[in-house]
Amino acid sequence: MKGGKIDQVSNNGFEPKIVGFLCNWCSYAGADLAGTARLKYPANLRVIRVMCSGRVSPEFVVKALRAGADGVMVLGCHIGDCHYQAGNHRAAKRIAILRRLLNYMGIDPRRVRLEWVSASEAQRFTKIVKEFTDDMKALGPNPMKKVKV
Amino acid sequence: MIGKVRELAKEWLTTKKVDAIFGLRKQNNDVAPYLFTDVKELKDLVLSIDNRICFTVRPSKQNIVHLIQKNSPDMKIGIIARGCDERALIELAKRFQIDLEKIEILGVACTNKDAEECLCPIPYPKTIIIGEKAEGVSLDKIKNVESLLGKTLEEKAAFWKEQLSKCIKCYGCRNVCPMCICKECKLEEDLWVKSGELPPDFPMYHFIRFYHMADRCIECGQCEKACPAGIPLLTISKLVRKDVKELFDYEAGKDVEQESPLVTTLDETPLKEEAKDVAV
Amino acid sequence: MLQYKNVLTTCPYCGAGCNYYLQVFDNQIVGVLPSKTHPVSQGKLCIKGWNAGDFVNHADRLTKPLMKKDGKFVEISWDEALKTVAGKLTEYKEKFGPDSLATLSSAKCTNEENFLMMKFARAVLGTNNVDHCARLCHASTVVGLVQSFGSGAMTNSIVELEDADCIFIIGSNTLEQHPLVGRYIQRAKEKGAKIIVADPRIITLVQIADYHLRHRPGTDVALFNGMMNVIISEGLEDKQFIKERTEGIEDLTETVKKYTPEYVAKITGVPAELIVEAARTYAKAERAAIVYSMGITQHTTGVDNVKSSGNLAMLTGNVGKASTGVNPLRGQNNVQGACDMGALPNVYSGYQNVTDEKARAKFEEAWKTKLPDKVGLTIIEMMDNAVKGNLKAMYIMGENPMVSDPDINHVKEALENLEFLVVQDIFLTETAQLADIVLPATTYAEKDGTFTSTERLVQLIRTAIEPIGESRPDWKIISDLAKLMGSIDFKYNSPSEIMDEIAALTPSYHGISNARLEEGGLAWPCPTSEHPGTPFLHKEKFTRPNGKGQLFGIEFKEAAELPDKEYPFLLTTGRVTFHFHTGTMTRRTALLDREVPTGFVEINPADAEKLGIRDEELVSVQSRRGKIEIKAMVTDRIPENIVFIPFHFAECAANLLTNSAYDPVAKIPEFKVCAVKVEKIK
């Protein structure tokens, strides 16, 4: 579920903060594998391990964006592989609604991305993280983050 | 029209088709819900689009019909329902809140004027017993919706920041909503919404309501009418409802048999391919 | 068969007077349902209203009369309780004279009950020692506006605010304390009105304000004078209105001369340009309304502040027409009514003076007894006299001076020094704990009667459920006591009969009866049974005897206690939207208690840094009168050198610190300014 097209403008040295909700059974393992295989991916990603992409309620995503994330990724098992059968089915539907709702509220839906990454897809994992990081660089800082006084 | 409603209510009561009629009654120069059991009282039965018959009782957090049925499980109730009331009943039945078997719906269609005042898309129940089907107000005829869609992302954000900052955290929008029946409401969890903060932090408080309504909102319009701050809450609820229809062919309140897409799998309710991307 | 009913009633919290239905299932309140047709609330409520059914059934409700034996409360029968109270009150009356007794009436109780309480004090006890908490919130309004206009109430109605072109809000956190009034300010803004907020704190209304004047607490007179100086020097006053309808302009003009914006800027801390712009905006508006509340009344200069608001309004011709006026927002649901009913030491109902022979004769005839002619004691004076030993016994109905009054340590000493204290309430409040006898009363949900809202709207409350336990409505208790004390009067079968007596004796309520109120509220003055009520006052002439409004030249005076080396912070007090007054009801309401479970002290980040205080850290706040420990809230909502504490919370009671110095005329204490020090707890 990719977002709309993002113009690749360079955003002078801006390093986005990215929060990734990673499913324990697949993408988290995938990330692990990427680590052991010494595949490079941007250090912008902060990983939060969840037991299933179905665990990620849209409130998590909004809270992350408000708390300072420039982008949020939700990574789960491929359809058919979810350990809880339908967790990722729900994630797929929720995120679809969420992105539209964010748009109505004036929050760029491109800051939220859902992808399926299996435990063996270390390559795919690094590619997606890199892509998303670049996208966030191009989008610039998330205007809805709460600025601490 | 009201004459006909009273007549029919009387007939239902005298023929014992139902044990009670749940409707609106004139009292104290105002209108309030009432459970009619005595035909003599029916002279005070009224219709009013300002008052819903299917509402959540606060702070009991349960629907009024649920409470009545819990109290008198064997009672057969006739409910004088408009389109929105009926949709709420259907959605509640789907969520095991009420028992439709014990309910006879006395369906009343709203007039064009009513529909326009409520911005109602379907101003009639499934079976109209009294009144004539009027046309619903479609999304593209709603000023607030049109003006929101004409805005850029930044403008939308600015608009909602301003609007939502007027919120006095009365919980009124949730309190009146027939679909807000959760025993533990996320709006009351500090993890999401800091207690005691006024106005509640943008956008979580209102986001929660909007999102939770995605597969439930039956477009009764009560939330917006209950908002002391005059925030155009319906604008987003209506758009999200449209999206859910577009994405999943699902409409809350339409059919008891239809399950919410958010609890089914992609095989049962597929996400439509063409609707996946959001145009910005 | 299920008994399901919806009982229309009036909110027991603020003076906005919203209406809603209590939903009742078989004598149990299950919920609150707003009334769609009510003129103010229109199907909306604030969080307190939505939850106003909750405390009624709380497990802490008093259900039986209590008597203190060996320092502990034991349950007794009503019979014993009433006989004991009647006996004791009679005993002290005979031994020490009627003025050794005093009663406190309640702005939470109905008009009928307030009327009975003042009648009880005057006709049965034989003393004018009757007062209530209006002393603490709007005594200065009653006195000040009577001097300016001739009537001490809100001049206009709430909904009219919507059509004002300019609204000047001073000392009122409207959106939080009177949310449903705040709504009409929001609506006015949307219709293009200019909003001026004068408040040291960044209150929620500031978001929609065009001008925010952050004046130092206690400098309101200077601010008003500064604005009037600008208006007069720029010729923006309404000369025709001044000439035809007012007197005293010379004095006013002379006095405000020296209050140039620059001079006032020095006193108040508000930049001179802002004062000029605010003054122009207010003066140039076609219809300008002033909204104020306890922020200006609770000062040693409370009456001066109130009269200054009258000055500003009259100077610009903003009285006597729709969407203008001077609009004090009364905090309690029925503080207007309690004042109207004469639960005050100097007046009978309808503000008829106890020293006026004709008025006294009228009441003596109606009540068939001799009445005292000397003005009675105010709350603060009662406490002083109790400490001195002159006051022997008190009968307190529905008030909690142990949290609400200034200098609580002093109040405690006073109440403990009494020989006999009766408290009648719904919960065992901090005050009730000091009583010898506690009488369990019912809440608004278990009785009939009327409340008068801040806009003078008299509205019904209706019995929704049977009294909880053995509790009884206040009007019944007072009547029974009166009869036990030998009164041949007090034979009421219902509050509606009391209302008939009120109407007969009170000109402004003359045309009011329960039968009429069944159809909807009526705003007084309502002189005849056909009169539709009066949404705004002073249309053609003012209520003062000569029909003219009085302008005053008023000099600025500093507050009684200012920060100094030892106590460097200025403490100001107030409320939060989630709670009400002493918290007796709201802190027993689950949702409200969750929102704000305890008190806090707001302190500016710069001050906090200097003191090494972090957000949410427990700190000590101390004044010359007391010391509390309380959580810090570091926020730039509050300016430097000022701290703010909401006064609802007994465990960190702001009023242990506040100063009981009071306004010389209205005797209202200075809750809004005193000097404190804030320290880190080691």
Ligand code: SF4
């Ligand atoms: S319109 Fe509002 S109140 Fe009605 S169902 Fe939808 S969200 Fe709830």
Ligand code: SF4
């Ligand atoms: S806002 Fe959400 S959690 Fe709260 S009652 Fe409504 S649906 Fe339930």
Ligand code: SF4
């Ligand atoms: S009804 Fe309006 S003011 Fe009340 S909580 Fe909802 S959005 Fe906020």
Ligand code: SF4
């Ligand atoms: S605004 Fe005042 S009267 Fe209205 S519901 Fe709130 S507390 Fe009650």
Ligand code: FES
């Ligand atoms: S277990 Fe990985 S998405 Fe459900």
